[in-house]
Amino acid sequence: MAILKYPLWILYRIWFYVLVALPIVALLPILLISISREKWYPYFFSLARFWAKFILLGMGFNYKVIKEEIPDSKKSYMFIANHTSMADIMLMLVSVKNPFVFVGKKELAKIPLFGFFYKRTCILVDRSSAKSRQAVFLRAQRRLKQGLSICIFPEGGVPEEHIILDEFKDGAFRLAINHQIPIVPITFYDNKKRFSYTFFSGGPGRMKAKIHKFLQTKGLKIDDTKALNENARSLILEELNKNL
Numbered sequence: 001m002a003i004l005k006y007p008l009w010i011l012y013r014i015w016f017y018v019l020v021a022l023p024i025v026a027l028l029p030i031l032l033i034s035i036s037r038e039k040w041y042p043y044f045f046s047l048a049r050f051w052a053k054f055i056l057l058g059m060g061f062n063y064k065v066i067k068e069e070i071p072d073s074k075k076s077y078m079f080i081a082n083h084t085s086m087a088d089i090m091l092m093l094v095s096v097k098n099p100f101v102f103v104g105k106k107e108l109a110k111i112p113l114f115g116f117f118y119k120r121t122c123i124l125v126d127r128s129s130a131k132s133r134q135a136v137f138l139r140a141q142r143r144l145k146q147g148l149s150i151c152i153f154p155e156g157g158v159p160e161e162h163i164i165l166d167e168f169k170d171g172a173f174r175l176a177i178n179h180q181i182p183i184v185p186i187t188f189y190d191n192k193k194r195f196s197y198t199f200f201s202g203g204p205g206r207m208k209a210k211i212h213k214f215l216q217t218k219g220l221k222i223d224d225t226k227a228l229n230e231n232a233r234s235l236i237l238e239e240l241n242k243n244l
Contacts, residue, residue: 009200012059016086016195019058023051024113035120041148044121045099052093060204061087061194065095067211071184073098076149077214078176079184082165082236083153085191087207092151095186095209100149103136103171105157123150137175144179154229158197164244165237173228176217183215185232187239210239 024031027047034044056063071077079100081092089102102122109119118124123139140150152172159166176183187210195202212235215228 006200009202012202013199016055016059019055021113023054024117027051031117035117038146041101041121041146042099048121049093049097052090055090056087056094056207059087059195061207062205063091063094063207063209065209065211068213069184069211071096071098071149071211071214074147076144076147076179076181077184078172078181079149079151079186080154080168080172080232081151081186081188081209082240083155083158084188085158085195086197087191087195088153088188091188091191091207091209092186095211096149096151096184098149100151101140101143103140103150103152136171137178140175141179144181149181150175154232161192161196161198164240165233168229168233170225170229173225173232174222177220177222177225177228180218180220182217183228183232185212185215185235186210187212187236189240189243212236212239 031044031047034040034047075098077098077100079092079096081088092102103125104118104122106119106124106126109115109124111118123136123143125136143150150172152175154168154172155166156169157166173183189208189210190206193202194205194207215232215235217228220228
């Protein structure tokens with residue numbers, strides 16, 4: 001019977017990409033209009049949240065978001081979370097109502113259809129290039145001035161399967177301190193179990209997220225970056241360890 005799982009896993013992966021593409025194709029004219037001007041980004045973000053819910057429900061993920069503190073719709077934040085799954089983007093979108101812009105690796109822009117919108121709405125970074133990393137700060141600054149928030153997965157990528165939580169890069173924390181915006185740590189508990197990058201794995205079930213109390217940056221200096229980084233990582237790691 002175990003051998004029957006492999007064709008089912010293959011079909012499940014294919015079904016994921018079908019769900020990713022369907023809303024994009026169906027809403028293509030509206031999506032193209034929503035990205036034609038930067039000031040219309042909040043409308044695109046609303047469509048992206050619908051897209052995310054469609055995928056999660058279509059995959060059989062019963063998601064739940066626990067909120068220790070609720071972001072103010074009129075303020076900007078730095079949203080961060082642990083990174084374990086292709087579904088992290090979708091769960092982040094349904095967890096947060098405040099329009100935010102992802103900072104993500106440029107390689108995702110190569111994905112057909114999805115990549116077209118990804119590279120036009122997200123801040124892309126080539127982590128091997130110092131020039132690219134500097135450009136991220138300038139683009140993020142412009143977005144924050146527009147009243148948007150920023151979302152970064154501070155591990156800088158998806159860690160190997162045996163790693164619960166990788167070390168955090170400093171970029172998100174430096175940006176937050178520079179702009180004196182709160183850090184919003186978010187823990188994703190079940191994404192690795194539900195839909196990790198291991199091909200023959202995963203399946204429908206619970207997918208839970210927790211928005212922790214915000215970490216304030218008011219009055220902090222760049223010299224405080226590492227301490228803020230470690231504080232945020234310890235908070236998420238402790239939560240993950242409690243739910244092993």
